[in-house]
Amino acid sequence: MSKQTAVAATILVIDADTDLAAMFCNLLSFNGFATLRATTGQDGIQLAQLHHPQLIVCDIALPDISGYDLLASVRSHHTIFSTPFIMLTSDNDYTTFRRSMEQGADDYVVKSPDLQTVLRSVQTQLTKHEKLTQCLTTISAKPTYKQVITAVTLADLKDQFTTIKQQPWSSLWVVYLNDYEMLQRGYGHVFSQLAVQSLGQKLYQWQEQSNESFLTINTLAYLGGNRFVIFLSASKTPDQPSYVRVTTQLKTELQHPMVINNHRLIPDIYIECISCAQLATISMLETTLNRSTNSDSGINQLSLAARLRRAMQQDELQLHFQPQVDLNSGQIIGAEVLVRWMIPGKSPILPAQFIPAAEEHGLILPLGEWILETALQQLAHWQKIRLPGISIAINLSVYQLRSFHFLERLMALVNAAQVSPVMIDLELPERMIMEDLSQAKYLLTELQQRGFSTAIDDFGSGSLSHLQYLPVNILKLDKCFVRNLYSNRSNQVIVRAIIEMARGLNISTIANGVETARELSILKQLKCHSIQGYLFSPALTAQDFKKLLLEPSKAQSKNCLEHRSSLHAAVKIH
Template identity: 30%
Template structure:
């Protein structure tokens, strides 16, 4: 035990060893007392054990004081002074007892130091109460403390103070009277520490400290009560309690760790252990009534009954508190679960937002930044007007051949490798982006033209090197166009377009090279138009016009044809005959067709939401779009996406498409009919038709080409074609519509031969969606009668008479 004592006095103390020492000390102290009881060394052993306990406690508390940095440092200092006062008093008393033999001055002085112990403890606890005052702000906690203190004060007055005051008023008895009063103060501090919602000590420190101080109050109270009974307490087992008190207080210091401030939500965790805090004031009152009842038992039965009723009410209230505490804990658990759920969902949302932002700015195939991030970084560079930089457009020559011959998966691998080489080409002034398809762009900050030229040559050399993909050696060449800021343009679109023009000039001259843009390249309007075409959807430059379709027999507007227009920035409205051939040649027609279908579906749904009854809208389907293997799935997914009803949609296919690979076409048309679309053949009579196959197709309507309608009056053969086409369609169960009707004579002839519908300038030109919507609202049944036509005046659609 002495070896353990040396270890426990060192700077670095094992907490578990200290706890074992305290337990062993108490057992040995008690056991040794039993062995030597009645002998001369009994009292000496009791005092010796107390001195050892005091010294160990002082050292432990001092170590805690040294390592503590926060405000509670002063608390540990007062505890250390209190334990030191106890040791001083013990030494003085021992000197008087064993040497001076009842020297009254020394005896009184030791009593004063014992009182100082409680005074220092009280000061430390008052300091602690001051620090905890924000956590004792609720009136309920204050009332709980006052109830317990009142009961304790009453008990102390009844059983200790009153009997002591009745005894001799010597200085010794004055000291003994002060003990219970100071103990009440210590009790107040302990209750404040116990009821605080978030203590400044960890759980182990708090338990040891509270238990040690309560043991001190208990020992003092027993000692005072034995004094009242005039029982000798020197050398009694109370000495073991006092020694244990000192060790527990010292041990609490060893377990002390500076606590962080309470976090949001932490309060719920602590409120789960409120049972003791709630039961304490009621327990004190119950004890008080029991004692009072015993006093009144012999004097008055009525008073005893009154006390019993109050006692039962308190017990009932305690059970009610149990129920409330259970409900409160359940609510706390729910709140804690909700907080954890919200925290988790918030973290998931933040993670998702990071992923979305990452996806929004990164090309998923190559991992390079995409066009959106390119525009953002370009804008950042424009903040400093003194910056000089070049925009490179890079296109892989004959990439389509690689895709067609080796497959798209192979082409994707090649694009990934190209992206990796461009990424490796990073310098402090170089940044690569993927624009789309096989087009890449590089943004270069430069100090001279030579520097930009050197960068282009490095990129050419890197991309020309052979690629080994799936055990195949692939050789490719790039074409690079370069535009400079600010000499070639001062905005993103202009620079990108001009770099694109320079790149197309490289391709025109044989590919596998680079060129800087110069203003003579403006003549390449076709290339510029094709390049802009790819960006038109992103810039929302495409718009739809609607040309009404009218029933000749009922004069009702029965439908409309959706016609695409290109409202190109800086040029105005571009008609389809300029950009449709480019779109077909480049393959962009597929995406353009999907855009038209999606836009029409959304428009139909929008009309329905506005309470406008829509008409059936015809949409042109290009041969390339129709021949896509996933065409049916694509249109079906657009319907699901937009929520449009297919009964309001009519798909127009060309005559040549309908007669090519008839089995494939029949299967596709059957699927489209099952979905709910109407099918018509556009420009009928201008291509090659087989009447045998025409009868097999699930066609709802034939559209007579405008070239036949325009020349009916001058060309009898064309008039005969219109008449025979109408007759044949009727026999096959199809409707007939004529397009390009511009005068009453044409309309009259069409009505005569049995054509049911027409569209053309006689009724209305193609209208923007806003004006067509006005037409739907104002003229739900078209007023076409004889010599009437639709004209447009100051942006308003009006029916007027030609007469």
């Protein structure tokens, strides 16, 4: 950040501790910043609205309102909604951190004698905001819009509306980014603003390249939050099919994937088209522009991610457990935890259908934590009723593993459930090892030191050379290598190499997705330790899994496998 920017920046500090607030302000002033100070939330809101500071540093614990409420007020105000916001707290707690980020804070700083931490955070957020605003310039008043889009107020649009509605066949289009709130909660305010900026650039490019001769774009503007506004006029009476064609083309263009901070995002877009003749008054315009995509206005096309979030709130998610079977004893030795989305009256939605949406739209962290907490509680229940000792395997996403205080939060959930880490297999995706070997090694070491068994999920040949460096207990063979194993020589070579190397390193192997007795026969010849898949059992509800464990004859599992494998006992490795 340039010195000129630092001198020009005004920072609002809101803290009931007057001595500490004075220390912060003195530090900031010494480093060239202008400062404002408030000791209550209400005073802080008034100062923010009056002076429009470039950044706000706010304590969570205020005497009148909480820092969370103050943040919500800032984010809802049209003139200061984009102001960078640093949450200040004396509580170094993961839950507090997550809530702060989900509410839209840009950073979270724990109070300490080291005031340089606050200063570094301030400088980082101002630099991010400066880079963002460099891409957002003032809206042009000219009908031929030639600049990148920035935020405008509703008042700025009223005069333009009054002018354009006099033109024949004029219309108002409102473009909504349905993902905005989820992006803000999942990735923070800066990320969501970068998404808005990218969408604005796409709109600008569409306007510049539009070949619809009957349409003239008079105004293209960003109204704040998740809304863009377009005023258009037509040279002829526009028929409905023409509008449908144009809006469909625009929506398709806007929903092309965008990459933001190394995250691939497919935005969920809704476009509302209204004839200006239908908006007889300014108040009708205000009502239209102030409503959200979830109101009763007819904008009800929720994205998959939005519906998933609602499903999490309405307890539509359910854990299933797929048995893992030892190939020597035939006994069930564990279960992989799998999540299912159970919509009443419909078939369950599998993870492959909604996990990508959760990752792209900032829901993977709350979803992952729910899976962890629910699975641990189920394990505790099974142990309480003295079910046969089994382990549970829980998949972790890259986003969880890279999240702030993951290890501390994991241990808090384990301690709350009162279960032993020894009975828990934590599965890391192979892609994390390929992307960041050192971080994967660190996490695997830390997890093992805490007593967990660690596994690499969907293991292929890509990271085979790294095995000797990684503290790992289990390899789960990717089902793409298991499928048709008996007839695919290449897969046999790969699986043999993985199993033999794992055996030499004292690592267990689990074959995932075993569906046929022929596949089972080959895996037994290769001395794979255990399997899971439809050959033995699909994923079961907790109740059905309990019934399976309590079957009168524990030998049924072994007999079942032996019987099915004997059907193709003559199958040999090519």
